[in-house]
Amino acid sequence: MRAAVRLAAWAYAIAVYGFIFLPVVVLVLFSLQATSFPIPPFTGPSLRWYQSVLSDARLTSALVNSILVAVLSSLASVTLGFLSAWGFARFVLPGSALLRGLITLPLTVSYLIIGMGLLVLFNWAGVPKSLLAAGIGHVVINLPLCFAIIYSQMGDHQINIERAARDLGAAEWKVLLLITVPVMAPAIFAGFFLSMTFSWDEFVISFLLTRFETTLPVEIWNLLRSGLNPKTNAVGSLVFAVSIVLVVFFELTLLRRKPA
């Protein structure tokens, strides 16, 4: 009886992890396929599809665009998120709880709604579809995230540290730059890397808000329209690898706590 339960537990664990990771394993495996179709039998390993991805000008320029959008939008998100977190943590504002709720609200709204909303707004305001528009969209989704992470780490124990700096003659911007930012660095980096991850993977908003120059997920979607081939697997594997690196950075910066 007990053995049966153990067996069932193992089977369940394998099923769960298989369900989560099998698609990724299959994706990566068939990106190494030597022949032209990503279906069994496996004929590799071969790096020809990776070579093909990297020599495809459209894909590489989309890759550069994605990096650009991810880095710049994350920088904007983390800067704005930090400033708003600082404002909420340090000043008594009328309706503070309500305003904090509003700033984190986009976290619960679907990307499709945000994307469509921005599309209508940009249309009306005369902002053309572009990487800039997509970047703004990514700031909209990532700012609340950065705010929430940084605000949660901004405790009262830093108030006296900031006071001490002011007391020793530091102007307000110096207090922020020399004291608050370095003390909050783990949360700031965590917000930055998580924003990078989300921006890097993001499809719907980029799809709606870009036209000629676009990001990698949208380019992959274009590629998929002409049917599956190992090249899509290869570029997918590359995207996945970058995401893994970013998540590892996020975990390292947020979870590594030094005693104060």
Next chain:
Amino acid sequence: MSAPLVDIRNVSHRFGQLAVLKSVSLAIEPGSYTILLGPSGSGKTTLLSILGGFVTPSEGKVLIRGQDCTAVPPAKRPTTTVFQDYALFPHMSVGGNVGFGLRMQGVDGATRAAKARDALALVGLAAAFDKKPHQLSGGQRQRVALARALVIEPAVLLLDEPLGALDLKLRRQMQDELKAIQKRVGTAFIHVTHDQEEAMALADHCVVMNDGRIEDEGPPERVYARPATRFSATFMGESTILAGTVTEARNGIVTASTPVGPISVPGPSPAGAKIALAIRPEHLVLGEAKGDVALGTATVGDVVFQGSFKRVLAASALDPALQFIAKAPASATVQAGDTTAVSCNAQDIILLAV
């Protein structure tokens, strides 16, 4: 007579509806060590925050070196604060911490490092220059905070319960060092505490606060020996308090009826006035060796051995609500349940208006 270094004029402060300071006036002399002593909620910390510029008072003025600093921000006033939790910058080295104030003044790196080293040497931490705050013990962090505040040569150094987080032994040791450092640098120190022993050991000028007001101020010897109010008689050291009414006042001698009989002491109170008589524990005499004022007999309730003496609580036989607090020699044989005569000398009785 020179103008005081710090002049606090009729300062009141309210947090919402709550009045935490009620028209406080206080003058601080250059080079003095002032202690603000009081229980929590007495307004002492608020007064210190007002001096540091972290709080702008609802009413009144603060003058430092003759200049109106009431609404001057902390960065621009000649005060520095040693915070209760030290508030060291965790990401900077000890040298970086101590040099921070000079860096804000635009002092170059080499001068800064030299001055920071001098300040660390002053507090006995010359070797810690390159360490990080988290590598130091509580007492060492306290010294770094002190060096950091002193290095920019403030007119007034403010200390917010600086010894509160240290254990007793370290506290007494740091207490002696604080006093020595203050004498060496000659800066005026204003130090907030609720520990009356700390106050007596450190203060040149002791300010007793209660409920947003200054109850008493002066040299600690005077405040202890001749407290101005009932509050300071019980907060700065212990006292036995006898409530009474003046029955006769003649030639500067007041006779009052008390629960233990009539007592005559020198004083100005008029007949009919309600008064309180305070007697310090070391002035109460238990047993046969009589003082010149008899206070009746009492039943010993509690004897606590405190090393060099025994603290005795005894209830008066004439009024069981009256508790005598006495200090008996360590060799005394007094025990709980004993009945003993209580007396004192008239000159040791402190007359307080109620």
